[in-house]
Amino acid sequence: MSLLQVQNLCAHYGSSQALFGVDLALSEGEVTALMGRNGMGKSTTVKAICRMIPSTGTLTLNGQDLHAWPSHKVARAGVGLVPEGRRCFADLTVTENLIAAARPGDWTLKTVSALFPRLGERAGQRAASLSGGEQQMLAIGRALMTNPRLLILDEATEGLAPLIRQEIWAAVRRLKTDTGVAILLIDKSLKELSSVSDHAVILERGKTVWSGPMDTLTRETSERFVGV
Numbered sequence: 001m002s003l004l005q006v007q008n009l010c011a012h013y014g015s016s017q018a019l020f021g022v023d024l025a026l027s028e029g030e031v032t033a034l035m036g037r038n039g040m041g042k043s044t045t046v047k048a049i050c051r052m053i054p055s056t057g058t059l060t061l062n063g064q065d066l067h068a069w070p071s072h073k074v075a076r077a078g079v080g081l082v083p084e085g086r087r088c089f090a091d092l093t094v095t096e097n098l099i100a101a102a103r104p105g106d107w108t109l110k111t112v113s114a115l116f117p118r119l120g121e122r123a124g125q126r127a128a129s130l131s132g133g134e135q136q137m138l139a140i141g142r143a144l145m146t147n148p149r150l151l152i153l154d155e156a157t158e159g160l161a162p163l164i165r166q167e168i169w170a171a172v173r174r175l176k177t178d179t180g181v182a183i184l185l186i187d188k189s190l191k192e193l194s195s196v197s198d199h200a201v202i203l204e205r206g207k208t209v210w211s212g213p214m215d216t217l218t219r220e221t222s223e224r225f226v227g228v
Contacts, residue, residue, distance in 0.1 A: 094130070
């Protein structure tokens, strides 16, 4: 049984429909890339999974229906979100950000600092004083401190310097090889997504138009639905 099962997911913003039938599934330890051009429904799908917007269709986590759950219950059930735009608590220190939503498990201040040494070095600094890349590391570390079964990364390398992007991708690879966490990735770098993802799901106008193993995604398909 899949950890996350999404079938025919539909969602609206008020009277405007944004999702018209999204299908995807993730199992423990798998990495799936959620792909598509801007405005095709990727972040909306994430919001529906995390119960930030209402939706219809099949949406289960470990066999449990998520539709009636508030977002905080979804998080407690094991969904860790690294949202687009980082959204760290600016006035809290690095340590305070990390422990704000911490839950018991393998991910602790020590293990997060081992993954991102910069966070350990800046433990007492306010989040607002960090660089954009360091804030992104903090957002990832904060999600890991919830000890999730499913980690969702929404544009985690967007707008970052190349060296920082490399650090983030290296961390994702370590998460894949060293942990059993399932990861749902949204990013614009097809090269990096291809190097770490087991599967891909492509959205077009709020609907799944292609899914399968990442190594079967052809250049023609990626150019048709993902390329600029």
